[in-house]
Amino acid sequence: MGIKFRLTLMSFFQFFVWGAWLITIANYWFGTKQWGGAEFGAIFSTLGLSSIFMPALTGIIADRWMNAEKLYGILHILGGIALAFLPQVNDSTTFFWVMFVAMVFYMPTISLSNSIAYNILKNSAYDVIKVFPPIRVWGTVGFIVAMWMTNLSGNKASENQFYIAAVAAVALGLYSFTLPKCPPLRLTKKDESWTESLGLDAFKLFADYKMALFFIFSMFLGGALQLTNMYGDVYLSDFEKIPEYADSFVVEYSTIIMSISQISETLFILAIPFFLKRFGIKMVMLFSLLAWVLRFGFFAYGDPHEGLWMIIASCIVYGMAFDFFNISGSLFIETTTDSKIRSSAQGLFMMMTNGFGAVLGSFISGYAIANYFTAADGMKDWHNIWLSFAIYALVIAVAFAIFFKHKHNPKEVENVMH
Template identity: 55%
Template sequence: MQKSKLKLQLTVMNYLQFFVWGSWLISLGGYMMSTLHFRGMQVGSIYATMGIASLFMPGVVGIIADKYINAEKLLGILHLIGACILIALTRTTSFGGMYPLMLLLCMCYMPTIALVNTVAYNAMGKANMDVVKEFPPIRVWGTVGFICAMWLVDLSGSDRSNAQLYIAAVAAAVLGIYAICCLPCCPPNKDQSKKKSIVDALGLNAFVLFKQKKMAIFFIFSMLLGAALQITNTFGNPFLDSFASEYSDSFAVQHPNVLLSLSQMSETLFILAIPFFLGRYGIKKVMIMSMIAWVLRFGLFGIGNPGSGFIFLILSMVVYGMAFDFFNISGSLFVEKETDASIRGAAQGLFMIMTNGIGAIIGGFASGKVVEMFTSDKVTNWQPVWFIFAGYALVIAILFSIFFKYKEQDLKK
């Protein structure tokens, strides 16, 4: 009975955690471009704040949780602060006002992704639960929460207004109170934290891996592909908005968030296929599959439309699962197998820094610039934009296949 209660507590935590993110991540770009009339570069730079925050905040918050404050309390505090920032964002309509607030919001939110795992692993360990077996069914509810938030924002007509920020704020406040009052206690581990320096916490000690040619090439390509990870989240909604005059009654225009949520549904399915593909083809080929899937993700957007080309939009959502999961999970597994145990945690942190940190920053600014290049009088010619992104992913796939040398049989063992 106690384990069932714990599973429910952690399920609610994961559901709310990603509900908050799903409330604005996919639809905020459309709100900024369609309603606030921000330029592509401005939208891209605002989304790049997630990368900036990911460079240092998870490490800093990790130190605080290790040394000073219970992880569940810190999780709640950050979400309550985030709720206040989201309310402030609802009253902001200028780029100059929104940018610093979004940076502060991401500084609060991005480290909570790691904190929810910390809380879950700690509580499940104390309850003698099998984390490897029992955590995935709990974590999948986070994706369900993300999808539910997207649907709520879409079906309530909030995707082009600041109402989406109110929805996120309410969810963040609920999670903040829930975390402080209802989650199991996860106190600081002061004995272990004394051994952990700021260099260790930020993953900087893992930069020694760049001395190995194989690892250096892997991390460089992780950064380059990381630049592509958030592009469709940033500009997917504005792209579908562009069909409003020609296909005003179409499903894609009327319910863009519902359509885009198929990407997250695909993600949950492709996770289940990873063991088969890794066992049959090995990590290098699986990662190349991911890169080719990114080519298709962007290319299908380029030829798709809400009318006769609707099937291409659907296919783009389907391949997203392979594009996102095959790279993130196989890449994480490669790092796990190829690094010494003494820096394994730092190496995983470095992988995240290269993809969700530096890569996301580059992708945010560069994609915004590309969109602006093909925008005139607030109208964007999206087809060449998506083809440029597809070409970028194709070049990465070709170069990766040439320069990344790896004996697949070593990992299969």
């Protein structure tokens, strides 16, 4: 097998492991186990908590002490074992801790998979800018395939979704040991301080008003990133409690409907270069924030019959909402920070969005839904839940447009893109 195909397999199963349960776990939690809403928010916070410290820690290990592909394999095998243990858990507190262990092992593999691909492609004399994106797109395809497999096999509310993910994780872990070696570079300099070696010097960026504002907005947006992953599928499934919608296509194949969001991602990724060159980084990030308003707003007013187009539209705009901020935000870091701390700054961006932002969003949304939007009989007021999220995104968008200043420089964008 060629190198590109082997890396494509790695990318496919990297996100297959995630897609097998991420969108459908709410059905297992609320439907099969019938646990509380506030605790469910804590479950999704495990993604953020582990993202705060694990990617940086494993990056240091791979840079200095262990082959990246071996570390990657070990993490996936251990994560797979943790996922396989989840169905044995019968109380929400223990479930939280087991899921946290699983995410401690899984979340750093996302950045490690990129590092491994970059390393192998460079060593094989490939143009990384040209070759990597088509490889990475197959990760999104893997996520979609896993979602469909879980739904079509009738397991969107069963413990089997964790077994599917566990088998894929262990298989990927074993497969990674066959990849070309990615040894530690051991580039630590003698005069490098311990804060520099750990990437902590990037925190000095908070002293710059513009960068501090960017990171703060990144955190607030990060609070919204996982909301539809947390609640989207269970929201669609809950229409079965309304007699006129009980037998609708949306209820039966809710996960497939949600997968339109990931399909949209692959299309909007291809559109990003055009939007960046035409409108600039700030406008693309603003488009993302406004797309989040539409994402939540369409869900608020959608239904499986006359409002089906709104549910579909919500899934389509998700591609712009999710990708435009992540990629343009990363590009903003690339074009405005010193090359010596650029990698650390990218890590800081991820920590603020997928770390602190995701944790705050998970806890606050879980608490708010459980205490203000759930009736005594357990029915959730989905219309006002999504409307509240839409208002939240709109406030962030307006504040971002007013306070964040960044002039569009087409040459700056073109130099980085190429």
